[in-house]
Amino acid sequence: MEYRSSQRRFRRWxxxxxxxxxxVGLLYAWRLQAQVPAAQAAPALRGVGRLPALAVLTQxxxxxxxxxxxxxxxxxxxxxxxxxxxxxxxxxxxxxMDGNIRTRSTDLAGNEVGKLSVxxxxxxxxxxxxxxxxxxxxxxxxxPDVRPTLDWAALQAHALRRDGHPSAVQWQGRFARARxxxxxxxxxxxxxxxxxxxxxxxxxxxxxxxxxxENKRPHTLTRIYDAGVEVxxxxxxxxxxxxxxxxxxxxxxxxxEETLKKTPSGGWTFQPSMAWANVQALAFYTFxxxxxxxxxxxxxxxxREPRSLGRKVLESIVRPVEANAPGCDGLHWLDGxxxxxxxxxxxxxxxxxxxxxxxxYWPPSMSWACTGCNTLAVYCFYSTIAxxxxxxxxxxxxxxx
Amino acid sequence: MKTxxxxxLLGGITAAAVQPLTPTGWWLNSGRxxxxxTIALAVLAALVAARLVKWxxxxxxxxxxxxxxxxxxxxxxxxxxxxxxxxIFPIVLAMGAGISALAVGAGSLAGALLANVFRRDxx
Numbered sequence: 001m002e003y004r005s006s007q008r009r010f011r012r013w014x015x016x017x018x019x020x021x022x023x024v025g026l027l028y029a030w031r032l033q034a035q036v037p038a039a040q041a042a043p044a045l046r047g048v049g050r051l052p053a054l055a056v057l058t059q060x061x062x063x064x065x066x067x068x069x070x071x072x073x074x075x076x077x078x079x080x081x082x083x084x085x086x087x088x089x090x091x092x093x094x095x096x097m098d099g100n101i102r103t104r105s106t107d108l109a110g111n112e113v114g115k116l117s118v119x120x121x122x123x124x125x126x127x128x129x130x131x132x133x134x135x136x137x138x139x140x141x142x143x144p145d146v147r148p149t150l151d152w153a154a155l156q157a158h159a160l161r162r163d164g165h166p167s168a169v170q171w172q173g174r175f176a177r178a179r180x181x182x183x184x185x186x187x188x189x190x191x192x193x194x195x196x197x198x199x200x201x202x203x204x205x206x207x208x209x210x211x212x213x214e215n216k217r218p219h220t221l222t223r224i225y226d227a228g229v230e231v232x233x234x235x236x237x238x239x240x241x242x243x244x245x246x247x248x249x250x251x252x253x254x255x256x257e258e259t260l261k262k263t264p265s266g267g268w269t270f271q272p273s274m275a276w277a278n279v280q281a282l283a284f285y286t287f288x289x290x291x292x293x294x295x296x297x298x299x300x301x302x303x304r305e306p307r308s309l310g311r312k313v314l315e316s317i318v319r320p321v322e323a324n325a326p327g328c329d330g331l332h333w334l335d336g337x338x339x340x341x342x343x344x345x346x347x348x349x350x351x352x353x354x355x356x357x358x359x360x361y362w363p364p365s366m367s368w369a370c371t372g373c374n375t376l377a378v379y380c381f382y383s384t385i386a387x388x389x390x391x392x393x394x395x396x397x398x399x400x401x
Numbered sequence: 402m403k404t405x406x407x408x409x410l411l412g413g414i415t416a417a418a419v420q421p422l423t424p425t426g427w428w429l430n431s432g433r434x435x436x437x438x439t440i441a442l443a444v445l446a447a448l449v450a451a452r453l454v455k456w457x458x459x460x461x462x463x464x465x466x467x468x469x470x471x472x473x474x475x476x477x478x479x480x481x482x483x484x485x486x487x488x489i490f491p492i493v494l495a496m497g498a499g500i501s502a503l504a505v506g507a508g509s510l511a512g513a514l515l516a517n518v519f520r521r522d523x524x
Binding site for chain 2: 328329330331332333334343346347350355356357360374377378381
């Protein structure tokens with residue numbers, strides 16, 4: 001009897017051990033899945049349109065599709081107009097109130113030679129129509145993993161013009177091109193990109209080629225203007241993979257491949273383009289301006305507030321105003337994962353409402369808006385875990401917003 | 402029951418002592434930090450379980466290993482608050498608790514099973 005009971009217990013422990021091993025395996029599998037950008041993780045959800053999809057060139061191209069991350073697309077969405085200048089013409093992409101993009105491709109004299117319309121037909125699907133001289137040349141769905149941005153539309157319109165206004169096209173990386181492989185990165189063909197954001201902020205990036213004898217390397221130079229006043233600049237040196245920036249009174253610094261290798265990103269995960277530099281300039285300017293304002297407000301408020309003994313003891317142990325770093329503070333391991341948008345949204349929410357970590361300890365100590373930020377962050381993490389583990393069915397309501 | 406506070410202390414000291422060995426001083430900030438801390442906790446749990454846990458496992462043994470895990474989390478929380486908790490620290494602590502539970506759980510089971518096999522062979 002005792003033997004049987006001990007045997008049963010032994011079996012139970014084996015089951016438990018197996019469960020733990022399976023849990024560890026699942027954790028790693030989930031983490032790997034979580035590291036895949038959302039756009040890549042669920043490609044099947046997109047591209048279900050009424051138009052037949054274009055063929056995709058199977059061989060690798062110089063213009064591969066790249067997910068730039070939620071923060072980039074959020075900031076890029078603030079752009080109203082992108083003007084890209086090329087050696088043989090200009091492409092001007094405008095974003096309408098409905099999110100649809102209209103792009104005009106002109107020659108150097110300003111005559112319209114091509115027109116590309118990109119319509120967002122659903123949250124995830126877009127269709128594009130290309131016309132030249134009033135003739136519709138093709139109408140096709142945008143490749144599911146391509147996220148239409150203004151600079152993409154400008155480059156796409158210019159590429160079609162360079163290909164001789166084709167009516168039969170195929171996807172070659174992130175661009176629809178005339179059939180037959182077209183080598184060369186389209187980003188390299190741009191001479192100047194001007195991005196006009198909302199709230200009268202404009203960024204302009206140009207290529208700088210050093211004069212003979214000058215001790216400089218070719219680079220791109222971005223200047224950002226707020227209401228016409230220059231507020232900062234960025235320089236990108238491709239040969240050294242070096243990014244330098246200077247924003248008056250806000251931030252100044254540089255980052256190299258070696259520096260990035262010490263971070264969770266492990267280095268540059270993409271080749272910075274001129275349009276990216278404009279968006280990055282906006283990121284530096286807006287985030288640091290807001291942080292400076294919110295930081296000053298928080299410090300002032302913290303200094304003004306009467307402190308209880310408990311609070312004084314707490315502040316002697318915990319840093320009073322913690323710098324809010326980009327990404328997931330204290331959880332940077334997950335910066336490149338599907339959790340990143342939760343952290344970015346929380347950071348933005350904190351900046352807007354002027355919160356710091358004290359809002360977690362005692363919600364009424366700041367404002368209820370801070371409690372809202374924290375609640376949303378918890379809910380975002382919770383639902384993301386539920387979605388990535390497929391456990392939504394066990395937690396009804398956790399996966400809907 | 403003397404082992405429970407002792408194990409909590411051991412877990413706390415070990416977890417806190419490992420943090421300076423991680424690349425950024427906090428384990429959940431990098432993949433290497435996660436690997437170092439997870440391995441350290443699993444090895445500690447395996448050693449403790451091999452020494453203390455008798456087969457079949459009783460609830461007292463489970464309580465002892467839980468104390469080790471709770472202690473480890475307290476130690477790590479102290480280190481996090483010393484470095485500056487950041488803006489999402491409750492979420493960070495919850496994530497850390499989940500991952501460390503897996504590490505301590507897996508280590509404990511491995512240690513207990515191995516010790517049981519060796520004891521049986523020796524017997």
